[in-house]
Amino acid sequence: MKLFEYKAKEVMKKHGIPVPDGFVVSKPEEIRSLPGPVMVKAQVLIGGRGKAGGIKPADTLGDAKKVAASILGLNIRGYVTKQVLLERRLDVAKELYLSITIDRSRRSLIFMASASGGIDIESVPEDKILMMPVDPIIGYQPFVGRHVASFLKLESEQAKQVENICAKLHELVVEEDAELAEINPLVITKDGKVVAGDGKITIDSDALFRHKDYESLPEDLTPLEEKAKTLDIAFVQLDGNIGVIANGAGLTMATLDSINMFGGKAGVFLDLGGTDDPEKVKSAMLLMSEANPKVILLNIFGGITKCDTVAKGVLEAIEAKKIRIPIVARIKGVNEEAGRTLLKNAGMIPAYGLSEAAELASKESLKVI
Structure with a gap:
């Protein structure tokens, strides 16, 4: 469960991490006073707010009222802005990056830090990023924070503040059952204070029973995600142009990784789970078509699921919506020959393995129309 920035900062403040003074509103007329010059920030669970005009x-x-009015209702990559955060503008001297997350390969928490803050951490060269694991046996120790501060080459006073923030971030993820706590940028102000300029927290959804206050928070869903929730279909929108329909979380993740390997990029993925109900498959396919992908990759492994009944649901959707975009179909398992024949006769691009399917879909997605 991702928290809005305003809520993430409330949680950070609760754990002793410095954040700018601010408040959240859903209407411009709710703004009655300011803590000084402010930044008005759209509260949506998606990146790229600044480029989309969501931070002013x-x-x-x-x-502030005029700016809030211009941002409220703004559609940022499918997410409609329903609230804005107004917070004291920071006098920035330097921007850093700091986060703590779960490293599943190491089976431990790990700090990530960089002197290049305020940009996507994935665009920072690896040699500019510190990866500092926390030993799960001995837990957090002060030397972890000192090592982070040393890597960032901070002066004594700022180093002490960063060391304290590291300890508080570790406390936060443990006590709040968080999978990620990220501060980007971690701002050093011109008067030497270290403050969380932005905040992201992801809570483990399976731990929400221990955190009833999170359960009541509003979800930030796009219209398509709302529809998927109504249909009880796992549906996630991403940044690419390939639509992925698969059955099972493991197969879906493997499909996304394979697409990346061949230079493609998924724009949405949809997990059918164990169903082969033609009506549900049809609904899923229609939902996928509304996301307007450039190509659809259908990757089905039939254990309990019957490949031919999945194929029938796909064909019903194509006929109902007159879907004309390329579809790469890879189906394997129970009744695969019958299902493959149905899809091939309908003009879909057949594939016999995961790598082949991912490569074909990636090539289709990169074609210039």
């Missing part, structure tokens, strides 16, 4: 400065109360 305001100096006066009147400016």
Whole structure:
């Protein structure tokens, strides 16, 4: 479960991490006073807010109301802005990156730090990023924070503040059952304070029974995600142009990895689970078509699922919506020959293995129309 920035900062503040003074509103008229010059920030669970016009400065109360009005209702990559956070503008001297997350390969928590803050950490060269694991047996120790501060080459006073923030971030993820706590940027102000300029927290959904206050928080769903929830279909929107329909979380993840390996990029993935109900498959296919992918990759492994009944549901959707985009179909398992024949006769691109399917879909997605 991802938390909105305002809520993430409330949690950080609760654990002793410095954050700017601020408040959240859903209407411009709710803004009655300011803590000084502010940044007005769209509260959506997606990146790229600044480029989309979702983060703007305001100096006066009147400016803040006008800016809030321009951001509220703004559609940012499918997410409609329903709230804005107004917080004191920081006098920035330097921006850093700091996060703590779960490293499943090491089976431990791990800190990530970089002197290049304020940008996507994935765009930072590996040699500019510190990866500092926390020993799960002895737990967090002060030397972890000291090592992070040393890597960032901070002066004594700022180093002490970062060491304290590292300890508090570790406390946060343990006590809140968080999978990720990220501060990007971690701001050093011109008067030497270290403050969380932005905040992201992801809570383990399986631990929500221990955190009833999170269960009542509103979800930030796109119209398609709302529809998928109604249909009880696992549906996630991403940044690429390949639509992936698979059955089972493991197969879906393997399909996404294979697409990346061949230079493609998934734009949405949909997990059918164990169903082969033609009506549900049809609904899933229609939902996928609404996401407007450039190509669809259908990857089905039939254990309990029957490949021919899945194929029938796909064909019903194609006929109902007159779907004309390329579809790469890889089906394996129970009644696969019958299912493959149905799909091939309908003009789909057949594939016999995962790598072949991912390569074909990636090539289709990269074609210039």
